[in-house]
Amino acid sequence: MLKVPSFTQPAVSSDPSEGAWSRTSKLWSSLKELCSLVGIAVEIDLEEVAFQHMQFKAGQRIFTIGQPFDMLYVVYSGFLKTVLIDEQGHEQVLAFPMKGDVLGIDGIHGKRYATEVVALTTCEVLILPFKTLTALGKSDYALEAAFHSVMCRELVREQNMVATLSALQAEARIARFLVQLSERFSALGYSASRFTLRMTRSDIGSYLGLTLETVSRTLSAMDAAGLIAVDIRTLVIKDLEALRTLRRLRPQRSGNEHASLRAQAASS
């Protein structure tokens, strides 16, 4: 129903989440390619280092919770979800990684993966043996710094997620979610206003701390309000600015401002 013309794309496929599908495509990437993929500026290019690619079909897991940690992964193409499984076996969606995102960072502490990552579409990922990375980091300061930076980017994202969950209500959470997706697609060179939701309503609900029914209802309401047009997995953003400003925050009576005021007075 919604065909994206392929001539706008730098990649093989016409859709961001269908990268390498029926072909073997590229099997190895250089360090330089890796760096440009994750968005860090390092200009060293050791020819002897190469990272292997690996393919996954929708539904397959890149790694599972509890599995011994030894690799990081970088998404080359496709769309995935990161989930945490609690003691009762309930699935909690933590993120929807896509091209350029790093997977498995949570395994560094504790030597086992704390989450698991499931492919939502056919995916291609780069495999980064952690030992190789640390060895490279030792020999190159800039690379080590970039590595730290990427790890922290994840932390900042997660913090913003907590803020979103804590302070916003359903409509605003979903609005923010859509804006976030739009911006990420846009950054990868795809349309910011038309894209496919590769995850289920249940996944979105889990991610945003809502039920799938609330997600469905809210999307319908936004459609009715003319902010978006949604047809199952196909989404068109019709008023991005309205979605951006739709953050009906709780009044959140600001508690103890006195403390800060006292502090400023004390320190000056």
Next chain:
Amino acid sequence: MLKVPSFTQPAVSSDPSEGAWSRTSKLWSSLKELCSLVGIAVEIDLEEVAFQHMQFKAGQRIFTIGQPFDMLYVVYSGFLKTVLIDEQGHEQVLAFPMKGDVLGIDGIHGKRYATEVVALTTCEVLILPFKTLTALGKSDYALEAAFHSVMCRELVREQNMVATLSALQAEARIARFLVQLSERFSALGYSASRFTLRMTRSDIGSYLGLTLETVSRTLSAMDAAGLIAVDIRTLVIKDLEALRTLRRLRPQRSGNEHASLRAQAASS
């Protein structure tokens, strides 16, 4: 109504968050001391490296949002809160750091602090110039690895926070919060069943995504139910096991199990 006897504490002060109060205490810490503080096992002990201490009074900020990043901090004593301020100036509490916790990690990416940390009591923190750390990491593999590990610990914590916020309701969130506090105090050698809440109800509410009224009501209800005894800031846990198991999760109808099943079938 509820008096906490001070003779149950092993430390100088009767309260974990009042560590160094009216005295200058220690001014420098060795690398060895730093490592034992953050809980990493590194046995090198370079005499020439030392980290300065710094004192803060309640209400003072260790650093603020947007301030150029150049230092990490480790809590030596006291109790703090990490907050994020959104565009509208609303404060969102992200964490309550205490002894051994590292502050400022979110500043590594972006070269500016993404959060700010406010002292809730008198505090003493170690100052770790980031450049010193990275330099040390270059010369010592184990230290570098430990550094990564600590950064990732934060990420895992934040992920668990997201899960808590998404999946639990008010009572369970507060129960988990209390258990978490209890365990942290316990790990530091203080009583797991009697402690002081240094933060306001508003802070707790912000942290847990609830209003201060809901926090207050829920604490009262738990008191009435005999799980805890609460008198303003003084808290006694009377039934830790009940608090632990009080996780009335949402049914969270588990969505697409088929995907995983399909994947397992495909990969086998």
Next chain:
DNA sequence: CGTTAGCTTGAATACCTTCAAAGTAGGTGG
């Protein structure tokens, strides 16, 4: 001793969830 910040509690409301049912799409096998 008055003021202020923080805490508690009550009552009404709004929002989201829960339960339920029906419709839709994609894949599989006959």
Next chain:
DNA sequence: CCACCTACTTTGAAGGTATTCAAGCTAACG
């Protein structure tokens, strides 16, 4: 190729839980 199955989605109605607004309270501080 069609029918069927399953998973996913939508929508309605009822109910519950947390918020909002409001008032009174306590404790700390100047």
